Every structure is written in C-alpha cells, then in structure tokens.
Amino acid sequence: MNxxxxxxxxWHNAQRAWxxxxxxxxxxxxxxLVSAMMRRSAVDDVLSALHPLLSLSEVRARVVSVKVETFxxxxxxxxxxxxWQGARSGQFVRVQVEIQGKRHERAYSLSSAEGTGxxxxxxxxxxxxxxxxxxxxxxxxxxxxxxxxGTFTLPNEDQQPLPERILLLxxxxxxxxxxxxxxxxxxxxxMGDVVFVHMCSNESDLIFSAELKxxxxxxxxxxxxxxxxxxxxxxxxxxxxAIVPDLEHRSTWMCGPGxxxxxxxxxxxxxxxxxxxxxxxxxxxxxxMVAVGDPAEISCTTSGRTFTAAGGDxxxxxAERAGxxxxxxxxxxxxxxxxxxxxxxSVQNLVTGEVSSAANETIRLxxxxxxxxxxxxx
Amino acid sequence: MTYTALPALSRxxxxxxxxxxxxxxxxxxxxxxxxxxDHIRKMIHICRASEITxxxxxxxxxxxxxxxxxxxxLANAKVLDNMEIGHNVMHGQYDWTGDPRLNSQTFKWDIAxxxxxxxxxxxxNHHTHTNILGKDRDFGYSLLRLSSEQKWKPRHLLQPLANxxxxxxxxxxxxxxxxxxxxxxxxxxxxxAFKSKLDRFLQxxxxxxxxxxxxxxxxxxxxxxRVLVGNLCANLIRNLWTYxxxxxxxxxxxxALYRAEDCRNETRGxxxxxxxxxxxxxxxxxxxxxxxxxxxxxxEHHLFPDMPAHRYPEVAPQIQALCAKYGLRYNTGxxxxxxxxxxxxxxxxxxxxxxxxARA
Numbered sequence: 001m002n003x004x005x006x007x008x009x010x011w012h013n014a015q016r017a018w019x020x021x022x023x024x025x026x027x028x029x030x031x032x033l034v035s036a037m038m039r040r041s042a043v044d045d046v047l048s049a050l051h052p053l054l055s056l057s058e059v060r061a062r063v064v065s066v067k068v069e070t071f072x073x074x075x076x077x078x079x080x081x082x083x084w085q086g087a088r089s090g091q092f093v094r095v096q097v098e099i100q101g102k103r104h105e106r107a108y109s110l111s112s113a114e115g116t117g118x119x120x121x122x123x124x125x126x127x128x129x130x131x132x133x134x135x136x137x138x139x140x141x142x143x144x145x146x147x148x149x150g151t152f153t154l155p156n157e158d159q160q161p162l163p164e165r166i167l168l169l170x171x172x173x174x175x176x177x178x179x180x181x182x183x184x185x186x187x188x189x190x191m192g193d194v195v196f197v198h199m200c201s202n203e204s205d206l207i208f209s210a211e212l213k214x215x216x217x218x219x220x221x222x223x224x225x226x227x228x229x230x231x232x233x234x235x236x237x238x239x240x241x242a243i244v245p246d247l248e249h250r251s252t253w254m255c256g257p258g259x260x261x262x263x264x265x266x267x268x269x270x271x272x273x274x275x276x277x278x279x280x281x282x283x284x285x286x287x288x289m290v291a292v293g294d295p296a297e298i299s300c301t302t303s304g305r306t307f308t309a310a311g312g313d314x315x316x317x318x319a320e321r322a323g324x325x326x327x328x329x330x331x332x333x334x335x336x337x338x339x340x341x342x343x344x345x346s347v348q349n350l351v352t353g354e355v356s357s358a359a360n361e362t363i364r365l366x367x368x369x370x371x372x373x374x375x376x377x378x
Numbered sequence: 379m380t381y382t383a384l385p386a387l388s389r390x391x392x393x394x395x396x397x398x399x400x401x402x403x404x405x406x407x408x409x410x411x412x413x414x415x416d417h418i419r420k421m422i423h424i425c426r427a428s429e430i431t432x433x434x435x436x437x438x439x440x441x442x443x444x445x446x447x448x449x450x451x452l453a454n455a456k457v458l459d460n461m462e463i464g465h466n467v468m469h470g471q472y473d474w475t476g477d478p479r480l481n482s483q484t485f486k487w488d489i490a491x492x493x494x495x496x497x498x499x500x501x502x503n504h505h506t507h508t509n510i511l512g513k514d515r516d517f518g519y520s521l522l523r524l525s526s527e528q529k530w531k532p533r534h535l536l537q538p539l540a541n542x543x544x545x546x547x548x549x550x551x552x553x554x555x556x557x558x559x560x561x562x563x564x565x566x567x568x569x570x571a572f573k574s575k576l577d578r579f580l581q582x583x584x585x586x587x588x589x590x591x592x593x594x595x596x597x598x599x600x601x602x603x604r605v606l607v608g609n610l611c612a613n614l615i616r617n618l619w620t621y622x623x624x625x626x627x628x629x630x631x632x633x634a635l636y637r638a639e640d641c642r643n644e645t646r647g648x649x650x651x652x653x654x655x656x657x658x659x660x661x662x663x664x665x666x667x668x669x670x671x672x673x674x675x676x677x678e679h680h681l682f683p684d685m686p687a688h689r690y691p692e693v694a695p696q697i698q699a700l701c702a703k704y705g706l707r708y709n710t711g712x713x714x715x716x717x718x719x720x721x722x723x724x725x726x727x728x729x730x731x732x733x734x735x736a737r738a
Contacts, residue, residue: 033588036586041479042426045423045426098412098415098475100412102474102475329498329502334506334683335501335683336469336482336501337497339470
C-alpha cells in the first residue's frame with residue numbers, strides 16, 4: 001500500500017515538475033534569439049517522438065477504452081497528460097483530428113463527471129469528424145484536445161448552494177453534458193429533487209440507458225422520464241409541463257437540437273420568466289444561403305465592424321468599399337496574402353466555383369464571394 | 379535578346395489553354411491530402427536530422443573528414459530549409475492543412491531574409507508581374523542587365539563581378555531585395571517605409587549571425603574556429619546552389635519578356651501563357667528535383683504556385699503536351715546547359731547592345 005501510494009505520489013510530483021519545466025521552456029522558446037536557433041515546433045516534435053503524450057503545452061489524451069452505447073454512439077474514455085487543467089461537469093473540449101492531411105476540430109461535451117481522472121466523450125456518428133472517431137480511433141490512440149471550456153455547469157458550491165429542485169432536460173446527443181451533471185450530482189450525494197427528462201427517437205436510441213436505471217436505484221430523489229419521439233412525436237413545452245408540474249420552481253439545465261431548444265426558450269420566456277434556465281448550444285446555427293448577388297451581412301470580429309455585401313463582388317472588394325483595409329497582394333488568388341479565417345458562413349471560390357460552409361476555415365478574400373451571412377476574423 | 383515573338387494564338391486558343399490548364403490544376407488539387415502532408419513533414423524531419431548531424435560533427439569532431447561531412451550535412455539542411463520546405467510552405471502550398479507549423483504567414487526560415495518581405499517581393503510582386511520588364515524586379519535583381527531592352531549603364535561592365543558577389547552572398551541579395559534601394563534613391567519609397575523594412579532586414583541578419591557566427595562557435599569552446607568556418611562554408615554552399623537554381627528559372631536563353639502595356643487586361647489564359655513562356659525548367663533525377671525545391675519545374679511552379687511542389691513532376695508531361703499542341707516552347711535542359719546560357723546573357727549584356735532592339 002505504502003509503495004503504491006509513494007509511487008503515485010512521486011509520479012504526481014514528476015508531473016508537476018514537468019509542468020513547471022515546460023512552461024519555462026515555452027517562455028524561453030518565445031524569445032526571438034532563442035527561436036532563431038531552435039524552433040518550438042522542433043522541440044515539440046522531439047518530445048512527441050519520445051512519447052506521444054509528451055508536449056510543451058498541448059493537452060494530449062490516450063484512448064483507454066471505447067464503449068459502444070447504442071448502434072450509432074460510442075463513448076471514448078480518455079486519459080489526459082499533465083497539461084490537463086480539469087473540467088467542471090457540463091463543460092466541453094475541442095478534439096482535433098487530422099483527416100486526409102487536413103486538421104479538423106469539433107467540440108464534444110465531457111460526459112464524465114468532474115474529479116474523475118479519466119475523461120469521457122460520447123460521440124454520435126453523424127458527420128466527418130464523428131465518423132472518423134468511430135471508425136479510426138481505437139484504444140491506445142492519442143488525441144489532441146483543448147482545455148475544457150463552457151458555462152453550462154452547476155453553480156460553484158463555494159459561491160452559492162445548489163438549488164433544491166433541478167430539472168435536467170435533454171434531447172438526442174444533448175444528453176452528454178447533462179449526463180455529466182447528473183453523475184456529478186450523484187457523486188456529491190446531492191439530496192435535492194432531480195427530474196431528468198430526455199427525448200430521443202426510441203428505446204434503442206437511448207444512450208446511457210443501463211446507467212440511468214442504476215442511478216434511479218441509487219438516487220431516491222431522482223425521477224426519470226423518457227420521451228420517445230417516434231411514438232409520441234416531438235416533446236412540446238405543454239407535454240413537458242404535464243410531466244413536470246412544478247416547472248416554475250425548478251432550475252433547469254437543457255441541451256439538445258437548436259430548433260427544439262428555441263421553442264423551449266420561448267416557452268420559458270413567456271410562461272416561466274422567474275425560473276432559472278441554463279442551456280448549451282452545440283455550434284453556431286447554420287446560415288441561410290443566398291443567391292448570387294443578394295445582400296449578405298459580413299461581421300468582422302477583429303475590427304468589430306459589420307457591413308453588407310451586395311452584388312457578386314469578392315469579399316476583399318466589399319471590405320474595401322466598407323472602409324476596411326485588409327491585407328492583400330496579387331488580388332487574383334495566388335499569393336495567399338489576403339487569407340483570413342472565416343469563422344462561419346458560406347462563401348464561393350470564384351476561381352473554382354466551389355461553395356464551402358465549413359466553420360473556422362481559411363479563405364482568400366480576393367477570390368471569395370459571400371453566399372450567406374459570414375463572420376470573418378477581419 | 380528581344381521581346382520574344384510568340385506564336386500567334388487566337389483568343390479562342392488562349393481560352394482553350396485556360397480551360398485545359400485549369401483542368402490540369404483541378405485534377406491534382408482535388409487529390410491533395412495525407413500523402414502531401416506526409417511528404418513535407420518528412421522533408422522537415424530530414425532537414426532537422428541533417429542539421430543536428432552536421433552541427434554535431436562540426437562541434438564534436440576532430441580532423442578534416444568530420445569537418446567536410448559536417449559542412450555537407452549542414453549545407454544539405456540549409457538547402458532543404460530554403461528550397462523544398464521554406465519556399466514551398468511560404469507560397470501557401472500547405473495552408474489547406476490547418477497545421478500552424480505549415481502556415482505560409484508564420485513560417486520562419488534559416489536565411490538572412492525577413493519572411494514577410496520575401497512573401498511580398500516574391501509571392502505578390504514576382505509571381506504577379508513575372509517577366510514584365512520594369513515591373514518584375516526579380517529580372518536581374520535590379521543589379522544585372524540581362525536583355526537589350528534594359529538601358530545600358532557603364533556600371534554594367536562590372537556585372538560579371540557583381541554576379542559573382544551576388545552568388546557568394548545570395549542570401550543577402552534575397553534578403554535586401556524587398557528594400558527596393560533603387561526606388562528609394564529615386565524618392566519612390568518613403569523614408570519611414572524604407573527604414574522599417576531595413577530594420578527588419580538587419581534584425582534578421584543579426585539573428586542569423588548570432589546563431590551561426592557567435593552562439594554555435596562559442597558553444598563549441600575550443601572548436602570555435604572550426605565551427606565558425608564550417609557554418610560560413612555551409613551558408614556559402616547554400617548561397618551558390620540557390621543562386622544557380624533560381625537564376626536558371628527566368629534568365630536562360632529563350633525566356634519571353636513582356637512589356638507592361640501588352641499585359642493590361644490580361645485574362646487568366648494570357649497570364650498562364652506569360653507564366654509558361656517566361657519560365658524555364660531543369661532536367662534531372664528525383665533527388666535533384668527535391669534539392670532544387672522543385673524549382674527545376676519552374677514552368678509548372680509558375681502555373682500553379684500553390685500546388686504542393688512535389689506534384690509538379692506529375693503534371694509536367696501534361697504541360698509539355700499542351701505546349702506541343704499549341705506550338706509553345708517548353709524551355710528545359712540540363713543544369714549545365716541552362717546555366718551556361720545564363721552566364722552568356724550576363725556577359726553579353728555587360729556590353730552595350732550593338733543594334734537597336736527589334737520589336738516583335
């Protein structure tokens with residue numbers, strides 16, 4: 001017992017020492033004279049070659065196990081390296097993967113409760129990155145993730161006590177952060193009243209079904225209500241009111257598809273203005289595409305300016321017309337001087353004709369025209 | 379040399395060339411993916427390993443054999459960093475990966491040239507105005523007279539010597555190119571703009587000298603002279619090699635020169651033709667191509683500057699076929715042949731041209 005704890009104690013000390021050393025190294029490598037001689041990327045590569053979890057500042061996590069939850073959902077259990085700064089239940093991490101040479105990043109809520117050493121992300125197989133995670137990531141793989149972020153959490157116990165009555169409301173893959181919150185409530189022996197309402201297509205689509213049944217047995221004041229949309233249609237606010245009569249006395253944590261949450265938000269605003277409602281929205285809402293030449297609103301995050309792009313002119317010309325002076329060069333798409341990150345929205349490449357709506361994409365302003373409202377890092 | 383008479387192409391033919399070149403570009407760019415990223419990362423690893431080996435041999439070795447191998451390994455690293463890696467990454471050929479280490483706007487290379495200034499003089503200026511006399515400042519580097527259209531001045535008599543000095547210190551030539559000293563002297567560049575560029579250039583030079591001529595020699599203690607001279611020779615080898623390869627890109631016999639007035643309202647097809655006829659290639663082995671950073675495929679590079687360079691040999695046969703189809707010259711040859719025509723140009727135009735230049 002003694003040896004095991006002393007080894008784990010020493011390991012803990014080694015990790016903290018590494019944190020101090022790596023921060024120092026990063027600071028030194030940023031000095032111009034030092035970076036002239038040794039690139040930070042070179043040091044990072046050497047560290048990664050020594051051990052895949054080693055990094056100067058990036059959080060890397062090893063996939064410890066993969067659990068199949070439903071026919072299209074898997075949970076990846078991750079063991080992070082020493083750069084991991086912890087997470088509050090309900091927060092998310094951004095997972096970075098490289099697919100066919102290109103880096104992609106997606107946010108996934110941690111379904112694990114805070115305080116557990118191993119992290120869990122529960123991924124539904126539906127898009128490019130989630131398909132990659134399902135098909136290519138096996139135990140032993142190492143992923144690069146961001147630190148945790150997000151405000152969809154229980155109140156900080158030091159600052160204010162937990163509410164006496166809680167409603168956890170989720171739909172589809174929105175169950176992931178809500179499950180983390182429920183696990184956290186269980187771990188801290190929460191004695192208040194919890195109602196958990198979840199909507200999904202049918203019984204086989206219910207993620208965490210076994211664990212939810214188990215928690216019902218372990219938490220006497222937990223009430224579980226599942227709503228299957230294939231049988232009863234979508235969960236409307238009126239139906240919710242019927243399931244949870246004392247809705248106005250509950251603090252609610254809600255997560256699910258955007259349109260459904262919008263309806264819930266409207267209901268709360270009109271019927272329950274005094275009740276606390278916390279919600280988590282995954283990603284930004286998709287933008288409506290416009291026809292060529294129709295006006296589109298361009299929001300520039302760096303300069304804080306917004307202007308309307310009218311006509312089919314390139315974003316570079318439109319920005320200049322609006323009084324901005326973006327960096328530019330050849331103005332014909334070959335020198336990459338005007339490249340800029342498009343946070344969201346659709347643009348068309350006027351040289352290739354390709355339309356792309358990906359988030360956080362680098363585009364060349366001199367050959368791109370807006371095809372929807374666009375947000376640029378300009 | 380006169381303005382080259384190009385085969386008369388109809389507007390329809392030029393448009394057809396535009397479509398065909400676009401199609402060739404699309405066929406490669408649609409397939410750009412993991413293999414391309416793996417290639418450039420492999421080049422970066424080889425470059426680093428070569429640098430570490432070279433510097434270690436110079437630092438810790440004794441005797442001439444370890445010195446020569448050390449210098450060659452370090453020179454190899456510097457050449458790869460300058461050509462296959464630096465030039466290509468800063469062209470934006472790998473921006474699509476989203477890897478911040480391969481981003482054209484933040485990449486740093488191991489020569490005495492500020493990266494932002496290089497991107498301006500090369501990506502923006504040279505690639506847009508390729509071979510337009512008076513606009514493409516890369517033609518002769520504002521130093522050498524290479525065609526009879528350029529006005530002869532008595533200083534051109536010394537240009538064989540200027541050429542030698544430029545070759546030996548090529549990294550400084552490249553580094554100071556964007557300062558536009560000539561234009562500054564004629565008052566076309568403001569004092570503030572010039573000073574800020576000069577400061578950045580000198581800062582980069584300072585960092586390079588600190589690294590190669592102070593830090594590493596001092597670090598090696600008693601081996602300081604050996605390391606200092608070794609670093610100097612490695613830089614020299616890189617300078618000479620990059621000079622030869624780059625000069626063979628646009629200064630060989632037969633490259634077309636253009637007048638600014640002929641290039642107004644250029645279509646993309648016109649631009650493609652100007653890029654093609656204004657560039658020349660070098661033939662060689664796969665290793666040779668890598669060591670030139672694929673600038674041996676100058677024609678393909680000028681048609682597709684943001685295509686990962688190691689794909690140029692793939693499209694070269696298609697471009698050659700296109701040239702044959704439309705009667706355009708595909709200017710290529712061995713390194714010796716092409717460079718000898720460059721030298722011939724330098725010597726020939728150090729003297730005033732005998733007859734008035736004939737207009738095409």
